[in-house]
Amino acid sequence: MxxxxxxxxxxxxxxxxxxxxxxxxxxxxxxxxxxxxxxxxxxxxxxxxxxxxxxxxxxxxxxxxxxxxxxxxxxxxxxxxxxxxxxxxxxxxxxxxxxxxxVPAIKPAAERTSSGLISVLATPGTVKRAYTRDLIQSFATKCHVRLVGSQSLARMAEMHMRGELIDDEAIRAEIAPCFYEKDGARTDIVVLACTHYPLLVNVFRRLAPWPVDWLDPAExxxxxxxxxxxxxxxxxxxxxxxxxxxxxxxxxxxxxxxxxxxxxxxxxxxx
Structure with missing residues (x-):
């Protein structure tokens, strides 16, 4: 109009x-x-x-x-x-x-990564979809992409935003598989492939074993x-x-x- x-x-x-x-x-x-x-x-x-x-x-x-x-x-x-x-x-x-x-921000992650090691933190449903694997095949064939499915983080994010206490160790266990090393390189980007997860990004940063770019697709x-x-x-x-x-x-x-x-x-x- x-x-x-x-x-x-x-x-x-x-x-x-x-x-x-x-x-x-x-x-x-x-x-x-x-x-x-x-x-x-x-x-x-x-x-x-x-x-x-x-x-x-x-x-x-x-x-x-x-x-x-x-x-x-x-x-x-x-x-x-x-x-x-x-x-x-x-x-x-x-x-x-x-x-x-x-959809998971795999294309921008592949364009930004320096190490070539990317993790996609998602729900189990998103991890198992052919759509997600097609994105990797289309845009990230030169990268090593690890898909990490969390059954609990969306619930934890809702609890966190409502002011409820969440256990650091429980969150650390959910994000730990995102961090890996290969041939002397480390994960440098984690794609937040669930819109609940940016609600916890400050907690993720605090608990991460090393700094990474947490890629939020909202913008x-x-x-x-x-x-x-x-x-x-x-x-x-x-x-x-x-x-x-x-x-x-x-x-x-x-x-x-x-x-x-x-x-x-x-x-x-x-x-």
Missing amino acids: NDGQSNDRPIIAFDSGIGGLTVLREARVLIPDRRFVYIADDAGFPYGDWEEEALKQRIVGLIDGFIGKYDPELVIIPCNTASTLVLEDLRRVFPSVPFVGT AIARRALSLLTPNGTGVEPEHGDDIAVFTSGNPDFPTRRLLQGFGLATGVIA
């Missing part, structure tokens, strides 16, 4: 929990003239526990309902597990809606979303007071509501 009128159709950001807030934060910086609806499928969290076909049906059904309710201009899926599983299905089922997915996802939008033409940057958060459980707990308030999102909105 470029007629000087404000576009009230929102951008939806859909994630399994609160991990996608890392992407939402970047998107709101780059796209200040749009309204956002953040959707957390907390009733289905964590996605790593689901069978693929059941999860696929769940996500397509939920997105169908939210598209009908909000008529979004664009949908961001800031979730590697969901994107690598169901993004093509969503584009096929909803051809009139642009989708921006999230790249936001830039991709921006590239698909038509400018509003108003030149006015509205306040974000009308950005909302929706939880599929309908009942986010108090620490979560307080966290969302810190992100400037209206809370307690029931799906």
Whole structure:
């Protein structure tokens, strides 16, 4: 829309929990003239526990309902597990809606690495997807890429952001396989292939056996979303007071509501 009128159709950001807030934060910086609806499928969290076909049906059904309710201009899926599983299905089922997915940042990691040793820290679902291995085959054949699947880090990230105590040793054990040496070289980049993981990046830095570049895809996802939008033409940057958060459980707990308030999102909105 470029007629000087404000576009009230929102951008939806859909994630399994609160991990996608890392992407939402970047998107709101780059796209200040749009309204956002953040959707957390907390009733289905964590996605790593689901069978693929059941999860696929769940996500397509939920997105169908939210598209009908909000008529979004664009949908961001800031979730590697969901994107690598169901993004093509969503584009096929909803051809009139642009989708921006999230896939492991293997290409930029391969371009940046000095040692040639890269680790991809992801959920087990993302690790086992053919999509992830295809990315390695396409962009990182000259690198040694280690895939590290964590069953627990997404839960730990949610606990951490709610102010709950998490055990350093438990986190150290999850990230330890990312660090390896080969022919005198060391891992120098760890791809954060789950949008929950940047919520723990300061903890990762503190517990890492040596410094590495923790590659967060949030800014790249936001830039991709921006590239698909038509400018509003108003030149006015509205306040974000009308950005909302929706939880599929309908009942986010108090620490979560307080966290969302810190992100400037209206809370307690029931799906």
